[in-house]
Amino acid sequence: MSGSYFAERLGDLAPLSDAEKAALARLEERERTLRRGASLRRENDRVGELFIVRKGMLMASMLLDDGSRQILRFLFPGDLIGLSGLAYRESPETITALSDCTVCPFDRAAFAELLAAHPRLAALVIVNSQIERAALTDRLAALGRTSARARVAAVLIEMRNRLRMMDRSITDAFVLGLTQEEIGDATGLTAVHVNRMLRQLEEDGLIAREGGRVHFRNEPALAREANYVDRYEKLDLSWLPPAR
Amino acid sequence: MSGSYFAERLGDLAPLSDAEKAALARLEERERTLRRGASLRRENDRVGELFIVRKGMLMASMLLDDGSRQILRFLFPGDLIGLSGLAYRESPETITALSDCTVCPFDRAAFAELLAAHPRLAALVIVNSQIERAALTDRLAALGRTSARARVAAVLIEMRNRLRMMDRSITDAFVLGLTQEEIGDATGLTAVHVNRMLRQLEEDGLIAREGGRVHFRNEPALAREANYVDRYEKLDLSWLPPAR
DNA sequence: CGTCAAATTGAAAATTATCAACGAGAGTGG
DNA sequence: CCACTCTCGTTGATAATTTTCAATTTGACG
Numbered sequence: 001m002s003g004s005y006f007a008e009r010l011g012d013l014a015p016l017s018d019a020e021k022a023a024l025a026r027l028e029e030r031e032r033t034l035r036r037g038a039s040l041r042r043e044n045d046r047v048g049e050l051f052i053v054r055k056g057m058l059m060a061s062m063l064l065d066d067g068s069r070q071i072l073r074f075l076f077p078g079d080l081i082g083l084s085g086l087a088y089r090e091s092p093e094t095i096t097a098l099s100d101c102t103v104c105p106f107d108r109a110a111f112a113e114l115l116a117a118h119p120r121l122a123a124l125v126i127v128n129s130q131i132e133r134a135a136l137t138d139r140l141a142a143l144g145r146t147s148a149r150a151r152v153a154a155v156l157i158e159m160r161n162r163l164r165m166m167d168r169s170i171t172d173a174f175v176l177g178l179t180q181e182e183i184g185d186a187t188g189l190t191a192v193h194v195n196r197m198l199r200q201l202e203e204d205g206l207i208a209r210e211g212g213r214v215h216f217r218n219e220p221a222l223a224r225e226a227n228y229v230d231r232y233e234k235l236d237l238s239w240l241p242p243a244r
Numbered sequence: 245m246s247g248s249y250f251a252e253r254l255g256d257l258a259p260l261s262d263a264e265k266a267a268l269a270r271l272e273e274r275e276r277t278l279r280r281g282a283s284l285r286r287e288n289d290r291v292g293e294l295f296i297v298r299k300g301m302l303m304a305s306m307l308l309d310d311g312s313r314q315i316l317r318f319l320f321p322g323d324l325i326g327l328s329g330l331a332y333r334e335s336p337e338t339i340t341a342l343s344d345c346t347v348c349p350f351d352r353a354a355f356a357e358l359l360a361a362h363p364r365l366a367a368l369v370i371v372n373s374q375i376e377r378a379a380l381t382d383r384l385a386a387l388g389r390t391s392a393r394a395r396v397a398a399v400l401i402e403m404r405n406r407l408r409m410m411d412r413s414i415t416d417a418f419v420l421g422l423t424q425e426e427i428g429d430a431t432g433l434t435a436v437h438v439n440r441m442l443r444q445l446e447e448d449g450l451i452a453r454e455g456g457r458v459h460f461r462n463e464p465a466l467a468r469e470a471n472y473v474d475r476y477e478k479l480d481l482s483w484l485p486p487a488r
Numbered sequence: 489c490g491t492c493a494a495a496t497t498g499a500a501a502a503t504t505a506t507c508a509a510c511g512a513g514a515g516t517g518g
Numbered sequence: 519c520c521a522c523t524c525t526c527g528t529t530g531a532t533a534a535t536t537t538t539c540a541a542t543t544t545g546a547c548g
Contacts, residue, residue, distance in 0.1 A: 195529085
Protein backbone atom coordinates (compact mmCIF):
# COMPACT_ATOMS: atom_id res chain seq x y z
CA MET A 1 0.00 0.00 0.00
CA SER A 2 2.39 2.64 -1.25
CA GLY A 3 -0.55 4.89 -2.03
CA SER A 4 1.47 6.19 -4.94
CA TYR A 5 -0.49 6.34 -8.16
CA PHE A 6 2.55 7.08 -10.25
CA ALA A 7 4.36 4.05 -8.80
CA GLU A 8 1.38 1.97 -9.80
CA ARG A 9 1.56 3.29 -13.33
CA LEU A 10 5.27 2.68 -13.67
CA GLY A 11 4.90 -0.62 -11.83
CA ASP A 12 2.57 -1.77 -14.60
CA LEU A 13 5.53 -1.39 -16.94
CA ALA A 14 8.09 -3.23 -14.79
CA PRO A 15 8.38 -4.47 -11.21
CA LEU A 16 9.76 -1.82 -8.86
CA SER A 17 12.08 -2.22 -5.90
CA ASP A 18 11.00 -1.02 -2.49
CA ALA A 19 13.50 1.81 -2.69
CA GLU A 20 12.03 2.92 -5.99
CA LYS A 21 8.51 2.75 -4.63
CA ALA A 22 9.52 4.78 -1.61
CA ALA A 23 11.15 7.42 -3.81
CA LEU A 24 8.02 7.71 -5.93
CA ALA A 25 5.80 7.87 -2.89
CA ARG A 26 7.61 11.00 -1.77
CA LEU A 27 6.31 12.76 -4.89
CA GLU A 28 2.76 12.34 -3.66
CA GLU A 29 3.02 13.58 -0.11
CA ARG A 30 1.10 16.78 -0.74
CA GLU A 31 -2.37 17.08 -2.20
CA ARG A 32 -4.36 19.76 -3.88
CA THR A 33 -8.00 19.69 -4.90
CA LEU A 34 -9.56 21.39 -7.88
CA ARG A 35 -13.16 22.09 -8.81
CA ARG A 36 -14.46 21.33 -12.25
CA GLY A 37 -13.42 24.12 -14.59
CA ALA A 38 -10.50 25.30 -12.48
CA SER A 39 -7.16 25.76 -14.21
CA LEU A 40 -4.14 24.12 -12.68
CA ARG A 41 -1.88 26.02 -15.00
CA ARG A 42 -2.31 28.39 -17.90
CA GLU A 43 -0.36 28.65 -21.11
CA ASN A 44 2.75 30.78 -20.59
CA ASP A 45 2.51 30.49 -16.83
CA ARG A 46 5.84 30.10 -15.17
CA VAL A 47 6.37 26.41 -14.37
CA GLY A 48 8.08 25.17 -11.26
CA GLU A 49 5.96 22.25 -10.17
CA LEU A 50 4.87 18.99 -11.66
CA PHE A 51 1.81 17.03 -10.66
CA ILE A 52 0.52 13.51 -10.49
CA VAL A 53 -3.21 13.03 -10.92
CA ARG A 54 -4.79 11.19 -8.02
CA LYS A 55 -8.50 11.59 -8.64
CA GLY A 56 -10.73 12.97 -11.39
CA MET A 57 -10.09 13.95 -14.99
CA LEU A 58 -8.28 16.91 -16.50
CA MET A 59 -7.33 18.11 -19.95
CA ALA A 60 -4.28 19.69 -21.51
CA SER A 61 -5.18 22.27 -24.15
CA MET A 62 -3.77 25.11 -26.22
CA LEU A 63 -5.49 28.35 -27.08
CA LEU A 64 -5.06 29.76 -30.59
CA ASP A 65 -4.91 33.39 -31.60
CA ASP A 66 -8.48 33.40 -32.86
CA GLY A 67 -9.74 32.16 -29.50
CA SER A 68 -10.34 28.58 -30.56
CA ARG A 69 -9.06 25.79 -28.37
CA GLN A 70 -7.41 22.47 -29.10
CA ILE A 71 -7.48 19.77 -26.47
CA LEU A 72 -4.21 17.87 -26.64
CA ARG A 73 -4.76 15.15 -24.10
CA PHE A 74 -7.01 13.91 -21.33
CA LEU A 75 -5.44 13.22 -17.97
CA PHE A 76 -6.43 10.46 -15.57
CA PRO A 77 -5.25 9.15 -12.19
CA GLY A 78 -1.61 8.10 -12.34
CA ASP A 79 -0.81 10.50 -15.20
CA LEU A 80 2.14 12.80 -14.83
CA ILE A 81 1.46 16.47 -15.58
CA GLY A 82 4.02 19.00 -16.64
CA LEU A 83 7.01 16.98 -17.76
CA SER A 84 7.44 19.77 -20.29
CA GLY A 85 8.31 21.92 -17.28
CA LEU A 86 11.68 20.17 -17.27
CA ALA A 87 12.46 21.81 -20.57
CA TYR A 88 10.57 25.10 -20.56
CA ARG A 89 10.43 28.18 -18.42
CA GLU A 90 6.81 28.70 -19.42
CA SER A 91 4.10 26.14 -19.87
CA PRO A 92 3.25 25.39 -23.50
CA GLU A 93 -0.21 24.22 -22.50
CA THR A 94 -3.13 24.91 -20.22
CA ILE A 95 -4.24 22.28 -17.70
CA THR A 96 -7.90 22.38 -16.66
CA ALA A 97 -9.98 20.15 -14.43
CA LEU A 98 -12.83 18.44 -16.28
CA SER A 99 -14.27 17.12 -13.02
CA ASP A 100 -13.51 17.73 -9.37
CA CYS A 101 -9.94 16.54 -9.01
CA THR A 102 -7.13 15.79 -6.63
CA VAL A 103 -3.55 16.24 -7.78
CA CYS A 104 -0.21 15.86 -6.01
CA PRO A 105 2.18 18.74 -6.65
CA PHE A 106 5.92 18.35 -6.29
CA ASP A 107 8.93 20.40 -7.13
CA ARG A 108 10.85 20.17 -10.36
CA ALA A 109 14.09 19.88 -8.38
CA ALA A 110 12.75 16.96 -6.37
CA PHE A 111 11.90 15.18 -9.58
CA ALA A 112 15.34 15.89 -11.02
CA GLU A 113 16.94 14.39 -7.92
CA LEU A 114 14.79 11.31 -8.21
CA LEU A 115 15.84 10.81 -11.83
CA ALA A 116 19.49 11.13 -10.87
CA ALA A 117 19.22 8.78 -7.90
CA HIS A 118 17.19 6.12 -9.73
CA PRO A 119 18.35 5.68 -13.31
CA ARG A 120 15.93 2.82 -13.80
CA LEU A 121 13.03 5.11 -12.93
CA ALA A 122 14.41 7.67 -15.36
CA ALA A 123 14.22 4.98 -18.03
CA LEU A 124 10.63 4.21 -17.06
CA VAL A 125 9.75 7.90 -17.22
CA ILE A 126 11.14 7.94 -20.75
CA VAL A 127 9.11 4.86 -21.63
CA ASN A 128 5.99 6.40 -20.13
CA SER A 129 6.48 9.57 -22.13
CA GLN A 130 6.89 7.51 -25.28
CA ILE A 131 3.53 5.87 -24.68
CA GLU A 132 1.99 9.31 -24.43
CA ARG A 133 3.83 10.37 -27.51
CA ALA A 134 2.37 7.46 -29.45
CA ALA A 135 -1.11 8.44 -28.31
CA LEU A 136 -0.38 11.99 -29.43
CA THR A 137 0.70 10.86 -32.89
CA ASP A 138 -2.43 8.74 -33.19
CA ARG A 139 -4.50 11.81 -32.47
CA LEU A 140 -2.43 13.78 -34.95
CA ALA A 141 -3.07 11.25 -37.69
CA ALA A 142 -6.75 11.23 -36.81
CA LEU A 143 -7.03 15.01 -37.09
CA GLY A 144 -5.11 15.13 -40.34
CA ARG A 145 -6.55 12.19 -42.16
CA THR A 146 -9.85 10.90 -40.79
CA SER A 147 -13.46 12.03 -41.05
CA ALA A 148 -15.35 13.86 -38.35
CA ARG A 149 -17.28 10.70 -37.60
CA ALA A 150 -14.13 8.63 -37.12
CA ARG A 151 -12.62 11.24 -34.82
CA VAL A 152 -15.68 11.32 -32.60
CA ALA A 153 -15.72 7.53 -32.47
CA ALA A 154 -12.04 7.58 -31.50
CA VAL A 155 -12.68 9.91 -28.58
CA LEU A 156 -15.45 7.65 -27.31
CA ILE A 157 -13.23 4.59 -27.41
CA GLU A 158 -10.27 6.38 -25.89
CA MET A 159 -12.36 7.67 -22.99
CA ARG A 160 -13.89 4.28 -22.34
CA ASN A 161 -10.49 2.61 -22.29
CA ARG A 162 -8.93 5.15 -19.99
CA LEU A 163 -11.87 4.96 -17.61
CA ARG A 164 -11.67 1.20 -17.75
CA MET A 165 -8.03 1.29 -16.68
CA MET A 166 -9.22 2.64 -13.34
CA ASP A 167 -12.44 0.70 -13.04
CA ARG A 168 -12.46 -2.75 -14.58
CA SER A 169 -16.19 -3.02 -14.04
CA ILE A 170 -16.71 -0.63 -16.94
CA THR A 171 -17.28 -2.57 -20.14
CA ASP A 172 -19.51 -1.12 -22.80
CA ALA A 173 -21.39 1.58 -20.90
CA PHE A 174 -19.93 4.60 -19.16
CA VAL A 175 -20.42 8.24 -18.28
CA LEU A 176 -18.50 10.25 -20.81
CA GLY A 177 -17.96 13.33 -18.66
CA LEU A 178 -17.40 15.64 -21.62
CA THR A 179 -19.65 18.23 -23.17
CA GLN A 180 -20.09 18.11 -26.93
CA GLU A 181 -18.09 21.32 -27.10
CA GLU A 182 -15.19 19.59 -25.34
CA ILE A 183 -15.39 16.66 -27.73
CA GLY A 184 -15.24 19.22 -30.51
CA ASP A 185 -12.15 20.86 -29.05
CA ALA A 186 -10.48 17.46 -28.87
CA THR A 187 -11.40 16.48 -32.42
CA GLY A 188 -11.05 19.82 -34.16
CA LEU A 189 -14.78 20.06 -34.84
CA THR A 190 -17.59 22.39 -33.87
CA ALA A 191 -19.98 21.34 -31.12
CA VAL A 192 -22.79 21.36 -33.67
CA HIS A 193 -21.04 18.90 -35.91
CA VAL A 194 -20.10 16.68 -32.98
CA ASN A 195 -23.78 16.54 -32.14
CA ARG A 196 -24.62 15.38 -35.65
CA MET A 197 -21.90 12.76 -35.64
CA LEU A 198 -23.06 11.36 -32.29
CA ARG A 199 -26.58 11.21 -33.62
CA GLN A 200 -25.37 9.45 -36.73
CA LEU A 201 -23.43 6.88 -34.71
CA GLU A 202 -26.57 6.34 -32.68
CA GLU A 203 -28.85 6.02 -35.72
CA ASP A 204 -26.44 3.53 -37.25
CA GLY A 205 -26.67 1.39 -34.14
CA LEU A 206 -23.05 1.81 -33.06
CA ILE A 207 -23.84 3.53 -29.80
CA ALA A 208 -26.80 4.44 -27.59
CA ARG A 209 -27.03 7.52 -25.40
CA GLU A 210 -29.06 8.59 -22.42
CA GLY A 211 -28.10 11.65 -20.45
CA GLY A 212 -24.34 11.64 -20.18
CA ARG A 213 -24.12 7.86 -20.54
CA VAL A 214 -22.77 6.22 -23.65
CA HIS A 215 -23.38 2.59 -24.47
CA PHE A 216 -21.37 0.76 -27.11
CA ARG A 217 -23.79 -1.34 -29.14
CA ASN A 218 -21.29 -2.46 -31.76
CA GLU A 219 -17.80 -2.00 -30.45
CA PRO A 220 -15.93 -3.81 -33.23
CA ALA A 221 -17.52 -1.56 -35.85
CA LEU A 222 -16.80 1.49 -33.72
CA ALA A 223 -13.15 0.51 -33.25
CA ARG A 224 -12.83 -0.16 -36.97
CA GLU A 225 -14.21 3.25 -37.90
CA ALA A 226 -11.98 4.92 -35.35
CA ASN A 227 -8.77 3.24 -36.53
CA TYR A 228 -8.21 2.49 -32.89
CA VAL A 229 -4.87 1.25 -31.55
CA ASP A 230 -4.30 0.62 -27.86
CA ARG A 231 -0.94 2.17 -27.03
CA TYR A 232 -0.78 0.58 -23.61
CA GLU A 233 -0.35 -2.80 -25.28
CA LYS A 234 2.49 -4.48 -27.11
CA LEU A 235 5.11 -2.95 -24.89
CA ASP A 236 8.55 -4.46 -24.76
CA LEU A 237 10.79 -3.54 -21.85
CA SER A 238 13.07 -6.52 -22.09
CA TRP A 239 16.10 -4.25 -22.43
CA LEU A 240 15.45 -2.75 -19.01
CA PRO A 241 17.78 -4.07 -16.27
CA PRO A 242 15.94 -5.78 -13.38
CA ALA A 243 15.22 -3.85 -10.20
CA ARG A 244 17.99 -3.98 -7.64
CA MET B 245 36.05 17.12 -32.59
CA SER B 246 33.75 14.56 -31.09
CA GLY B 247 32.07 14.18 -34.45
CA SER B 248 28.92 13.30 -32.56
CA TYR B 249 25.85 15.08 -33.85
CA PHE B 250 23.72 13.99 -30.94
CA ALA B 251 26.29 15.33 -28.48
CA GLU B 252 26.12 18.63 -30.32
CA ARG B 253 22.35 18.68 -30.00
CA LEU B 254 22.37 17.86 -26.29
CA GLY B 255 25.35 20.16 -25.81
CA ASP B 256 23.20 23.04 -27.06
CA LEU B 257 20.99 22.38 -24.06
CA ALA B 258 23.74 22.19 -21.44
CA PRO B 259 27.54 21.87 -21.38
CA LEU B 260 28.69 18.25 -21.45
CA SER B 261 31.63 16.65 -19.70
CA ASP B 262 34.28 14.84 -21.72
CA ALA B 263 33.04 11.52 -20.38
CA GLU B 264 29.53 12.31 -21.53
CA LYS B 265 30.75 13.36 -24.95
CA ALA B 266 32.74 10.16 -25.25
CA ALA B 267 29.75 8.06 -24.30
CA LEU B 268 27.58 9.79 -26.89
CA ALA B 269 30.26 9.44 -29.55
CA ARG B 270 30.10 5.66 -29.17
CA LEU B 271 26.53 5.79 -30.43
CA GLU B 272 27.72 7.12 -33.76
CA GLU B 273 30.49 4.71 -34.58
CA ARG B 274 28.60 2.96 -37.34
CA GLU B 275 27.06 4.59 -40.40
CA ARG B 276 24.41 3.67 -42.86
CA THR B 277 23.39 5.53 -46.00
CA LEU B 278 19.94 5.75 -47.50
CA ARG B 279 18.72 6.90 -50.88
CA ARG B 280 15.80 9.28 -51.21
CA GLY B 281 12.61 7.31 -50.83
CA ALA B 282 14.15 4.42 -48.93
CA SER B 283 12.47 3.32 -45.72
CA LEU B 284 14.61 2.99 -42.64
CA ARG B 285 11.79 1.30 -40.82
CA ARG B 286 8.16 0.48 -41.54
CA GLU B 287 5.17 0.64 -39.26
CA ASN B 288 4.90 -2.59 -37.25
CA ASP B 289 8.46 -3.57 -38.04
CA ARG B 290 10.23 -5.13 -35.12
CA VAL B 291 12.43 -2.49 -33.49
CA GLY B 292 15.83 -3.17 -32.03
CA GLU B 293 17.93 -0.27 -33.15
CA LEU B 294 17.80 3.47 -32.74
CA PHE B 295 19.41 5.98 -35.05
CA ILE B 296 20.91 9.40 -35.02
CA VAL B 297 20.61 11.43 -38.20
CA ARG B 298 23.96 12.58 -39.53
CA LYS B 299 23.11 13.92 -42.96
CA GLY B 300 19.99 14.59 -45.01
CA MET B 301 16.32 14.79 -44.14
CA LEU B 302 13.81 12.09 -43.24
CA MET B 303 10.21 11.92 -42.17
CA ALA B 304 8.22 9.93 -39.65
CA SER B 305 4.77 9.00 -40.91
CA MET B 306 1.79 6.76 -40.25
CA LEU B 307 -0.34 4.99 -42.80
CA LEU B 308 -4.10 4.87 -42.27
CA ASP B 309 -6.44 2.08 -43.23
CA ASP B 310 -7.71 3.92 -46.28
CA GLY B 311 -4.18 4.28 -47.60
CA SER B 312 -3.74 7.93 -46.72
CA ARG B 313 -0.61 9.01 -44.95
CA GLN B 314 0.07 11.45 -42.15
CA ILE B 315 3.55 12.85 -41.74
CA LEU B 316 4.24 13.25 -38.03
CA ARG B 317 7.61 14.89 -38.05
CA PHE B 318 10.59 15.84 -40.16
CA LEU B 319 14.00 14.62 -39.07
CA PHE B 320 17.26 16.52 -39.44
CA PRO B 321 20.91 15.97 -38.49
CA GLY B 322 21.27 15.49 -34.76
CA ASP B 323 17.73 14.16 -34.36
CA LEU B 324 17.25 10.90 -32.52
CA ILE B 325 15.10 8.31 -34.31
CA GLY B 326 13.21 5.53 -32.64
CA LEU B 327 13.05 6.47 -28.99
CA SER B 328 9.63 4.83 -29.13
CA GLY B 329 11.57 1.60 -29.61
CA LEU B 330 12.38 1.77 -25.92
CA ALA B 331 8.72 1.22 -25.18
CA TYR B 332 7.37 -0.84 -28.07
CA ARG B 333 8.14 -4.15 -29.67
CA GLU B 334 6.92 -2.82 -33.00
CA SER B 335 7.42 0.57 -34.51
CA PRO B 336 4.37 2.82 -34.37
CA GLU B 337 5.65 4.82 -37.33
CA THR B 338 7.40 4.58 -40.66
CA ILE B 339 10.72 6.36 -41.20
CA THR B 340 11.53 7.34 -44.77
CA ALA B 341 14.41 9.28 -46.30
CA LEU B 342 13.29 12.49 -48.00
CA SER B 343 16.77 13.03 -49.42
CA ASP B 344 19.90 10.92 -49.58
CA CYS B 345 20.80 10.41 -45.94
CA THR B 346 23.35 9.12 -43.53
CA VAL B 347 22.23 7.74 -40.18
CA CYS B 348 24.09 6.11 -37.32
CA PRO B 349 22.43 2.96 -36.01
CA PHE B 350 23.02 1.68 -32.50
CA ASP B 351 21.53 -0.94 -30.31
CA ARG B 352 18.71 -0.35 -27.88
CA ALA B 353 20.73 -2.08 -25.15
CA ALA B 354 23.70 0.24 -25.72
CA PHE B 355 21.41 3.21 -25.31
CA ALA B 356 19.91 1.76 -22.14
CA GLU B 357 23.40 1.31 -20.69
CA LEU B 358 24.27 4.88 -21.55
CA LEU B 359 21.17 6.17 -19.76
CA ALA B 360 22.03 4.13 -16.69
CA ALA B 361 25.67 5.19 -16.63
CA HIS B 362 24.99 8.89 -17.25
CA PRO B 363 21.89 10.07 -15.40
CA ARG B 364 22.49 13.61 -16.53
CA LEU B 365 22.33 12.51 -20.15
CA ALA B 366 19.12 10.65 -19.36
CA ALA B 367 17.71 13.94 -18.11
CA LEU B 368 18.80 15.67 -21.32
CA VAL B 369 17.19 12.94 -23.39
CA ILE B 370 13.97 13.60 -21.49
CA VAL B 371 14.32 17.32 -22.13
CA ASN B 372 15.00 16.70 -25.80
CA SER B 373 11.93 14.51 -26.11
CA GLN B 374 9.85 17.22 -24.44
CA ILE B 375 10.95 19.71 -27.05
CA GLU B 376 9.79 17.31 -29.72
CA ARG B 377 6.58 16.77 -27.86
CA ALA B 378 5.91 20.50 -27.84
CA ALA B 379 6.48 20.63 -31.59
CA LEU B 380 4.07 17.73 -31.97
CA THR B 381 1.37 19.48 -29.97
CA ASP B 382 1.83 22.62 -32.04
CA ARG B 383 1.22 20.57 -35.15
CA LEU B 384 -1.77 18.94 -33.50
CA ALA B 385 -3.32 22.31 -32.70
CA ALA B 386 -2.59 23.47 -36.24
CA LEU B 387 -4.34 20.45 -37.77
CA GLY B 388 -7.31 20.74 -35.47
CA ARG B 389 -7.89 24.44 -35.46
CA THR B 390 -6.20 26.35 -38.26
CA SER B 391 -6.98 26.91 -41.93
CA ALA B 392 -5.26 25.15 -44.79
CA ARG B 393 -3.40 28.33 -45.59
CA ALA B 394 -2.06 28.67 -42.05
CA ARG B 395 -0.92 25.07 -41.98
CA VAL B 396 1.00 25.42 -45.22
CA ALA B 397 2.61 28.61 -43.96
CA ALA B 398 3.58 26.79 -40.76
CA VAL B 399 5.35 24.02 -42.67
CA LEU B 400 7.32 26.58 -44.67
CA ILE B 401 8.49 28.34 -41.53
CA GLU B 402 9.27 25.13 -39.71
CA MET B 403 11.37 23.83 -42.59
CA ARG B 404 13.27 27.08 -42.93
CA ASN B 405 14.05 27.15 -39.22
CA ARG B 406 15.21 23.57 -39.09
CA LEU B 407 17.40 24.05 -42.16
CA ARG B 408 18.76 27.22 -40.62
CA MET B 409 19.79 25.33 -37.50
CA MET B 410 22.30 23.47 -39.66
CA ASP B 411 23.26 26.27 -41.99
CA ARG B 412 23.20 29.75 -40.52
CA SER B 413 23.69 31.26 -43.96
CA ILE B 414 20.07 30.44 -44.75
CA THR B 415 17.88 33.46 -44.03
CA ASP B 416 14.80 34.04 -46.11
CA ALA B 417 15.43 31.81 -49.13
CA PHE B 418 15.88 28.05 -49.16
CA VAL B 419 15.25 24.83 -51.06
CA LEU B 420 12.17 23.27 -49.53
CA GLY B 421 12.97 19.68 -50.51
CA LEU B 422 9.33 18.55 -50.27
CA THR B 423 6.81 17.79 -52.95
CA GLN B 424 3.40 19.36 -52.65
CA GLU B 425 2.05 15.92 -51.91
CA GLU B 426 4.43 15.63 -48.96
CA ILE B 427 3.39 19.05 -47.68
CA GLY B 428 -0.16 17.79 -47.95
CA ASP B 429 0.62 14.68 -45.94
CA ALA B 430 2.18 16.84 -43.24
CA THR B 431 -0.71 19.30 -43.12
CA GLY B 432 -3.61 16.93 -43.64
CA LEU B 433 -4.47 18.43 -47.04
CA THR B 434 -4.58 17.20 -50.62
CA ALA B 435 -1.71 18.06 -52.93
CA VAL B 436 -4.14 20.04 -55.07
CA HIS B 437 -5.16 22.25 -52.21
CA VAL B 438 -1.58 22.72 -51.08
CA ASN B 439 -0.85 23.99 -54.55
CA ARG B 440 -3.65 26.53 -54.31
CA MET B 441 -2.54 27.70 -50.89
CA LEU B 442 1.05 28.17 -52.06
CA ARG B 443 -0.21 30.15 -55.01
CA GLN B 444 -2.33 32.26 -52.72
CA LEU B 445 0.59 32.99 -50.41
CA GLU B 446 2.58 33.95 -53.46
CA GLU B 447 -0.14 36.18 -54.90
CA ASP B 448 -0.50 37.90 -51.55
CA GLY B 449 3.19 38.70 -51.56
CA LEU B 450 4.12 36.56 -48.58
CA ILE B 451 6.42 34.26 -50.49
CA ALA B 452 8.00 33.87 -53.92
CA ARG B 453 8.79 30.57 -55.60
CA GLU B 454 11.06 29.39 -58.36
CA GLY B 455 11.67 25.73 -58.89
CA GLY B 456 12.04 24.16 -55.49
CA ARG B 457 13.22 27.39 -53.90
CA VAL B 458 11.04 29.38 -51.53
CA HIS B 459 11.69 33.00 -50.69
CA PHE B 460 10.04 34.69 -47.72
CA ARG B 461 8.93 38.13 -48.85
CA ASN B 462 7.06 39.03 -45.69
CA GLU B 463 8.18 36.80 -42.89
CA PRO B 464 6.38 38.61 -40.04
CA ALA B 465 3.05 38.24 -41.81
CA LEU B 466 3.81 34.61 -42.61
CA ALA B 467 4.73 33.84 -38.98
CA ARG B 468 1.59 35.59 -37.80
CA GLU B 469 -0.64 33.57 -40.08
CA ALA B 470 1.10 30.37 -39.08
CA ASN B 471 0.75 30.96 -35.34
CA TYR B 472 4.41 30.10 -35.22
CA VAL B 473 6.20 29.36 -31.93
CA ASP B 474 9.87 28.38 -31.84
CA ARG B 475 10.11 25.44 -29.44
CA TYR B 476 13.88 25.53 -29.35
CA GLU B 477 13.68 28.82 -27.48
CA LYS B 478 12.74 29.78 -23.94
CA LEU B 479 14.26 26.67 -22.47
CA ASP B 480 15.07 26.55 -18.79
CA LEU B 481 17.45 23.86 -17.58
CA SER B 482 18.46 25.60 -14.39
CA TRP B 483 17.33 22.58 -12.35
CA LEU B 484 19.88 20.37 -14.09
CA PRO B 485 22.98 19.62 -11.97
CA PRO B 486 26.27 20.77 -13.56
CA ALA B 487 28.41 18.30 -15.48
CA ARG B 488 30.88 16.40 -13.34
C1' DC C 489 12.47 12.37 -78.24
C1' DG C 490 9.85 9.82 -74.87
C1' DT C 491 8.61 9.14 -70.26
C1' DC C 492 7.39 10.04 -65.73
C1' DA C 493 6.81 12.44 -61.54
C1' DA C 494 5.34 16.80 -60.10
C1' DA C 495 2.84 21.07 -60.57
C1' DT C 496 -1.17 23.51 -62.22
C1' DT C 497 -5.95 24.60 -63.32
C1' DG C 498 -11.11 24.38 -63.66
C1' DA C 499 -15.50 22.51 -62.40
C1' DA C 500 -18.36 19.96 -59.46
C1' DA C 501 -19.14 17.44 -55.16
C1' DA C 502 -18.58 16.49 -50.32
C1' DT C 503 -17.59 17.79 -45.80
C1' DT C 504 -17.78 20.87 -42.18
C1' DA C 505 -18.72 25.50 -40.26
C1' DT C 506 -21.74 29.25 -39.25
C1' DC C 507 -25.91 31.35 -37.89
C1' DA C 508 -30.11 31.26 -35.67
C1' DA C 509 -33.50 29.36 -32.97
C1' DC C 510 -35.54 26.49 -29.49
C1' DG C 511 -36.03 23.04 -25.53
C1' DA C 512 -34.64 20.67 -21.33
C1' DG C 513 -32.68 20.73 -16.92
C1' DA C 514 -30.00 22.69 -13.02
C1' DG C 515 -29.23 26.10 -10.04
C1' DT C 516 -30.59 30.66 -7.69
C1' DG C 517 -32.74 34.40 -5.54
C1' DG C 518 -37.08 36.19 -4.15
C1' DC D 519 -42.83 27.45 -5.21
C1' DC D 520 -41.93 30.50 -9.02
C1' DA D 521 -39.64 33.17 -12.28
C1' DC D 522 -35.01 33.77 -14.10
C1' DT D 523 -30.83 32.68 -16.00
C1' DC D 524 -27.30 29.56 -17.79
C1' DT D 525 -25.31 25.91 -19.87
C1' DC D 526 -25.94 22.21 -22.81
C1' DG D 527 -27.97 19.71 -26.44
C1' DT D 528 -30.70 19.74 -30.71
C1' DT D 529 -32.21 21.09 -35.34
C1' DG D 530 -32.63 23.46 -39.90
C1' DA D 531 -30.93 26.44 -43.47
C1' DT D 532 -27.12 28.37 -45.66
C1' DA D 533 -22.24 29.37 -46.44
C1' DA D 534 -17.37 28.34 -46.56
C1' DT D 535 -13.70 25.27 -47.00
C1' DT D 536 -11.62 21.42 -48.89
C1' DT D 537 -11.79 17.29 -51.77
C1' DT D 538 -12.40 14.87 -55.94
C1' DC D 539 -12.05 14.28 -60.72
C1' DA D 540 -10.17 15.24 -64.98
C1' DA D 541 -7.11 17.44 -67.92
C1' DT D 542 -2.96 19.88 -69.10
C1' DT D 543 1.58 21.61 -68.52
C1' DT D 544 6.31 21.58 -66.95
C1' DG D 545 10.80 19.95 -66.12
C1' DA D 546 14.23 16.44 -65.31
C1' DC D 547 16.45 12.78 -67.20
C1' DG D 548 17.68 8.55 -69.79
